[in-house]
Amino acid sequence: MLQLSIIIPTYCEAENLTVLIPRVNQALTAASLDAEIIVVDDDSPDETIQVCQTLAEKFPLRLITRKDERGLSTAVIAGLEAATGEILLVMDADLSHPPENIPELVSALNQPQADFVIGSRYVEGGSTDQSWGWFRKWNSRVATWLSRPFTSARDPLAGFFAIKRQTYRKARQILNPVGYKIGLELIVKCRCRNVVEIPIDFADRVSGTSKLSFKEQLRYLKHLKRLFDFKFQNYAYFIQFALIGLTGVFVNLQMLSLLSNWISSPVAVALAIWSSMSTNFLLNRNITFSYAKHAPIFKQYLTYCGSCLTGAIFNWLTTMTLSQSFQFFEKRILLAAFIGILVGMGFNFLLCRYLVFSKHKSADEPTATDKELKHTE
Structure with missing residues (x-):
């Protein structure tokens, strides 16, 4: 087995590849590393194929062209699946990551305790291009801060990193990334658990245009949501469920305020409750329990209404039991009602999690990407 596989995802990077590949090979030769270079291209309309064919005559380069799939993350996974090295290293094609640091990343990962190595911009000794403006720096820092629930690494969003093949293969079946990270x-x-960061001097791309856009930033938020659900599971689902429950309060009050001017109070109250319950259902179906959003909606809705009714009953029973059975709560009816709300919400959440939006297929199982990976094996 080879020591190292270098995966480079590309789209319209032909001009940069002519500079990058010789630099990578020079770094490998200087460090006496036995390696392969895998370029995974998303069927670029430029001369990527021709450039790679020419480079493959001089360097250990292999090109994988994807015609039915797009996206940096899935391109990286396709490269990782095709790789044969003991160490898997990923880097961008735009010359922002210095190939000269490859031996340092490999050496760091060879340490017994290292699980993952990052070519980092934000540790001591690392830097970003001097042309970066305040907005780009702020944008990068905020994105990094949002990743804090998952890792203490200073630059976890970097695209220059290395991982052991055996570590990667333990989780290959549950990878389901969105966007670039x-x-x-x-x-x-x-x-x-043990992420090592090696300082690098990050440079702006030399040729071509950046793939980062506002759409990709939104995809990053979606990716964070997936990781949040994966790592914290029911805690994550409950927090989202509770936040959506709060939005239902505002919907209820707004609808009641609007309808009370036109129809009788009992009907207005009923319609306001129905409106908030319906919006909560849609939000939970598409956000909190999005893994179940492809199930029949009418059946889910009826079951959801039943779970809300069950939660309301437990809410009422708890409130009445506390206020009528315990002297402490007789004069503290609001506290009893608050506890009743928590109990009712708890039962409602459990019913939603395991009945209304039951998970028949793991949210972390790959979908279209998994089909593609089977073709690369």
């Missing part, structure tokens, strides 16, 4: 996905799903 495949490194964070691997840290979380592979349960990498």
